[in-house]
Amino acid sequence: MTKCPVCLRESEPSGFASLAKHLEAQADGSDSDHVRWLNQNVSRTKLGAPELTERLERFFDLKGAPLSEWIKRRFIARFYAEPAHPFVRALQHPSRATLLGYVVEHQHFLRQWVRSCAYIMARTDRPDVVLYELDNLNTEYGGTGATPAHYELLLRMGESLGVSREEILATAPLPATRAGIDGWNRIASTEPWPAALGAMHCLELIAHRDLVREGASSHYFDPGILQGTEISDAAKAFLREGYEADMGHAGQALALVERYAAELGVVPDVQAAVLRSIDLFDDYLIARLERGATFER
Amino acid sequence: MNVNFAGCALCDSTWGNVWAEVEGERRFFCCELCLRQFRNLLARVKLETGWVHLDAVEIVGDRSGRTCTASCGSGTLRVRVAFNAEGTLRQFEPF
Ligand SMILES: [Zn+2]
Ligand SMILES: [Zn+2]
Numbered sequence: 001m002t003k004c005p006v007c008l009r010e011s012e013p014s015g016f017a018s019l020a021k022h023l024e025a026q027a028d029g030s031d032s033d034h035v036r037w038l039n040q041n042v043s044r045t046k047l048g049a050p051e052l053t054e055r056l057e058r059f060f061d062l063k064g065a066p067l068s069e070w071i072k073r074r075f076i077a078r079f080y081a082e083p084a085h086p087f088v089r090a091l092q093h094p095s096r097a098t099l100l101g102y103v104v105e106h107q108h109f110l111r112q113w114v115r116s117c118a119y120i121m122a123r124t125d126r127p128d129v130v131l132y133e134l135d136n137l138n139t140e141y142g143g144t145g146a147t148p149a150h151y152e153l154l155l156r157m158g159e160s161l162g163v164s165r166e167e168i169l170a171t172a173p174l175p176a177t178r179a180g181i182d183g184w185n186r187i188a189s190t191e192p193w194p195a196a197l198g199a200m201h202c203l204e205l206i207a208h209r210d211l212v213r214e215g216a217s218s219h220y221f222d223p224g225i226l227q228g229t230e231i232s233d234a235a236k237a238f239l240r241e242g243y244e245a246d247m248g249h250a251g252q253a254l255a256l257v258e259r260y261a262a263e264l265g266v267v268p269d270v271q272a273a274v275l276r277s278i279d280l281f282d283d284y285l286i287a288r289l290e291r292g293a294t295f296e297r
Numbered sequence: 298m299n300v301n302f303a304g305c306a307l308c309d310s311t312w313g314n315v316w317a318e319v320e321g322e323r324r325f326f327c328c329e330l331c332l333r334q335f336r337n338l339l340a341r342v343k344l345e346t347g348w349v350h351l352d353a354v355e356i357v358g359d360r361s362g363r364t365c366t367a368s369c370g371s372g373t374l375r376v377r378v379a380f381n382a383e384g385t386l387r388q389f390e391p392f
Pocket of ligand 1: 004005008009022026034
């Protein structure tokens with residue numbers, strides 16, 4: 001069953017010829033999101049139905065590799081090709097403004113993250129998925145005993161850069177962050193749960209240290225900034241935590257996605273949801289930069 | 298006004314079907330977002346330079362960052378530009 005990677009509509013009848021027809025119709029109607037997807041993933045040049053169908057087949061084909069490899073390949077192509085995504089470039093040696101843009105928008109992202117993971121827990125019947133999400137939620141949001149949650153470390157990073165917790169929490173998200181939150185909420189609450197699992201946890205690849213070995217053009221940030229005095233101690237604590245936590249998390253999650261996508265027969269749903277999530281995340285990362293610009297002096 | 302793309306005036310895509318009058322000419326855009334970006338870019342160029350019309354606009358790059366060379370008579374402006382998801386300029390740096 002093929003599914004549109006933009007609006008997540010199922011193709012009727014199933015197949016890439018139907019998907020091509022849908023994308024063509026949306027492009028003819030000049031829908032920005034569909035045109036953007038075609039431009040970024042297939043071709044900037046309008047293609048006829050037979051060629052578009054063939055390109056889509058090739059694009060979604062796992063080529064005998066595991067689903068997790070396909071997801072990583074797509075993720076790297078968007079965020080870590082040369083040149084890397086503008087936010088990743090800015091984070092290599094981040095300014096105060098870049099880090100504050102990160103704090104203010106990411107606070108909203110993490111609160112949605114909790115909701116998305118809770119949906120997955122509510123909708124799965126697999127104990128290993130529930131346990132995985134519980135562990136993830138504690139790391140990201142709840143905290144465990146002496147270890148503060150990622151959310152708390154984020155707020156502390158903001159405070160260390162001179163913006164109060166009250167001000168951070170009182171700032172409404174930018175439109176792209178809002179659109180991301182709405183999109184992820186929809187995926188988590190309505191897509192098959194392995195697709196929600198894939199759409200959310202592929203995003204943790206952003207901080208994955210091993211991605212460089214798999215073809216990423218850089219790390220999330222220059223690891224050298226964790227030493228020295230280039231950034232505040234609270235910023236180091238936040239970035240170090242993500243650097244270490246996300247490494248295990250994303251890999252483990254993708255293994256679960258792969259297993260249950262196959263078992264439940266929802267590989268195309270996972271692929272579509274992951275691609276949608278990548279587009280939302282791309283815009284959301286730009287919103288961090290946009291917010292950061294408001295802190296530039 | 299001359300543009301360097303045969304497709305969408307902003308991104309060169311030939312998908313989509315938006316036609317709009319910009320600088321006195323009917324032009325093709327792949328989507329409303331590109332049209333908005335193009336209009337915002339031209340307005341900002343005029344604001345910065347004081348030019349009332351433009352002879353040519355050349356754009357290089359993609360969503361991750363673009364450079365734009367605008368000219369009017371013997372004047373030339375080169376800028377690094379980037380937009381947010383709504384098509385508003387978030388970067389405009391002459392170089
Ligand atoms: Zn669609
Ligand atoms: Zn365009």
